[in-house]
Amino acid sequence: MALLPIVEALACYHSAVRTLPTHRVPLELALGSVLAEAPEARISLPRFTQSSMDGYAVRSADGCSTRALVGTAAAGAPAEVTVGPGEAVRILTGGMLPAGADAVARQEIVERTGDGILLREAVHKGEAIRREGEELVAGTPIAEAGQRITAGLLAAFAMAGIDSVEVHRRPRVAVLVTGDEVIRVGEPLAPGQVYDANGPLLRAWFVENGYGEPVVAYVRDDEVALEEAMSAALDSADFIVTSGGVSVGDRDFVPVVADRLGVREIFWKVAQKPGKPLWFGMRDDKVLLGMPGNPAAVLVCLAVHARAVLARLEGETAEQPAWRRGMLASAVEADSERDRLVRMRLDMSGGVASLELLPRQESHMLSNLASAHALVWLPARQETFAAGEEASWLYI
Numbered sequence: 001m002a003l004l005p006i007v008e009a010l011a012c013y014h015s016a017v018r019t020l021p022t023h024r025v026p027l028e029l030a031l032g033s034v035l036a037e038a039p040e041a042r043i044s045l046p047r048f049t050q051s052s053m054d055g056y057a058v059r060s061a062d063g064c065s066t067r068a069l070v071g072t073a074a075a076g077a078p079a080e081v082t083v084g085p086g087e088a089v090r091i092l093t094g095g096m097l098p099a100g101a102d103a104v105a106r107q108e109i110v111e112r113t114g115d116g117i118l119l120r121e122a123v124h125k126g127e128a129i130r131r132e133g134e135e136l137v138a139g140t141p142i143a144e145a146g147q148r149i150t151a152g153l154l155a156a157f158a159m160a161g162i163d164s165v166e167v168h169r170r171p172r173v174a175v176l177v178t179g180d181e182v183i184r185v186g187e188p189l190a191p192g193q194v195y196d197a198n199g200p201l202l203r204a205w206f207v208e209n210g211y212g213e214p215v216v217a218y219v220r221d222d223e224v225a226l227e228e229a230m231s232a233a234l235d236s237a238d239f240i241v242t243s244g245g246v247s248v249g250d251r252d253f254v255p256v257v258a259d260r261l262g263v264r265e266i267f268w269k270v271a272q273k274p275g276k277p278l279w280f281g282m283r284d285d286k287v288l289l290g291m292p293g294n295p296a297a298v299l300v301c302l303a304v305h306a307r308a309v310l311a312r313l314e315g316e317t318a319e320q321p322a323w324r325r326g327m328l329a330s331a332v333e334a335d336s337e338r339d340r341l342v343r344m345r346l347d348m349s350g351g352v353a354s355l356e357l358l359p360r361q362e363s364h365m366l367s368n369l370a371s372a373h374a375l376v377w378l379p380a381r382q383e384t385f386a387a388g389e390e391a392s393w394l395y396i
């Protein structure tokens with residue numbers, strides 16, 4: 001069977017995966033969700049004309065003359081006095097500008113003179129003042145539908161009085177780790193057994209990316225056991241990820257069991273290295289990605305494929321995965337049939353992303369990950385990639 005190019009796999013997610021329904025959540029629960037509306041500021045910002053400095057509210061037309069100090073405007077309470085000609089009010093940063101004043105003299109240019117002040121420099125109208133509505137007026141949208149909510153955006157909403165937002169429901173994730181040889185770390189290993197890397201990797205990746213704890217189940221290489229576990233996962237989750245059992249071996253049951261459970265195959269086998277046997281299918285709105293057992297293949301399938309599926313499930317409009325551009329620091333061998341996804345060291349010190357090949361790239365190896373921060377996409381071709389060539393990469 002011909003291998004599907006990565007770009008076509010990404011296009012399949014785009015056309016097949018349906019976006020999850022929306023609901024309204026209080027702001028404190030919205031971090032990481034994708035907006036289903038363009039929230040509008042409920043108040044103007046700033047809400048009132050205020051000082052941007054600690055100093056004195058004055059009338060600029062009074063020039064450098066002395067002023068009588070007639071009151072105080074601290075942050076949090078309106079000043080009760082009006083600033084008349086020849087008068088000033090002590091004001092702190094964020095304090096509401098008292099009526100009559102049109103500028104603030106910061107305290108560095110002011111001398112106290114008994115019960116008054118003397119300006120060493122004149123101030124111009126509007127100096128050290130934040131005007132009501134200068135940032136935005138009430139009703140202005142401050143983000144777009146399809147944007148993922150970051151800590152900064154969350155704070156911007158709070159500031160504008162937005163206390164709840166309409167977002168897409170976050171996907172419930174189930175992970176099935178298959179393989180008779182797979183033993184959880186900490187247990188003794190019998191001959192032929194290996195420690196489970198994919199369970200910890202998948203679990204941590206979803207947690208790290210804000211999806212919370214996925215439901216993780218360990219399944220023997222047994223059709224009946226797999227059918228039972230996959231059926232439960234399909235009933236309870238929106239996104240099911242399996243590891244192992246997806247190639248052409250006698251015990252690679254994922255495709256056949258998925259088919260039996262009504263999961264429609266959309267593709268199997270992608271022109272990528274590692275991660276070739278990746279399987280993608282859907283049952284109604286449920287998405288199943290069958291990832292290969294090799295741990296580096298799982299890493300690549302998460303960074304490239306799961307990322308794209310999740311963006312679609314959550315209605316994210318920004319292209320995901322978010323490829324960046326960089327430059328290869330040294331020559332890298334190409335693969336003539338499959339795109340390579342290579343773990344590299346990232347060096348930003350020269351102002352451009354310089355990508356340096358690391359050893360131990362095989363799909364069963366993960367031990368270079370302490371040094372690797374970039375996953376570099378090298379399209380299939382005959383000739384070696386030369387030092388200085390540009391390449392696309394992702395943070396991993």
Ligand SMILES: Nc1nc2c(c(=O)[nH]1)N[C@H]1C(S)=C(S)[C@@H](COP(=O)(O)OP(=O)(O)OC[C@H]3O[C@@H](n4cnc5c(N)ncnc54)[C@H](O)[C@@H]3O)O[C@H]1N2
Binds near residue numbers: 294
């Ligand atoms: N005749 C062929 N053999 C293989 C092909 C092929 O095209 N023809 N493809 C190879 C490629 S490429 C990959 S990738 C693997 C994928 O195989 P599976 O998805 O069926 O994975 P398994 O056979 O179950 O495991 C592969 C490998 O990974 C180890 N493994 C599995 N689970 C874990 C885990 N949780 N933690 C750590 N390591 C794990 C497992 O022991 C195997 O060594 O197939 C090739 N074969």
Ligand code: MOO
Binds near residue numbers: 274294297
């Ligand atoms: O596609 Mo596999 O992950 O190369 O070994």
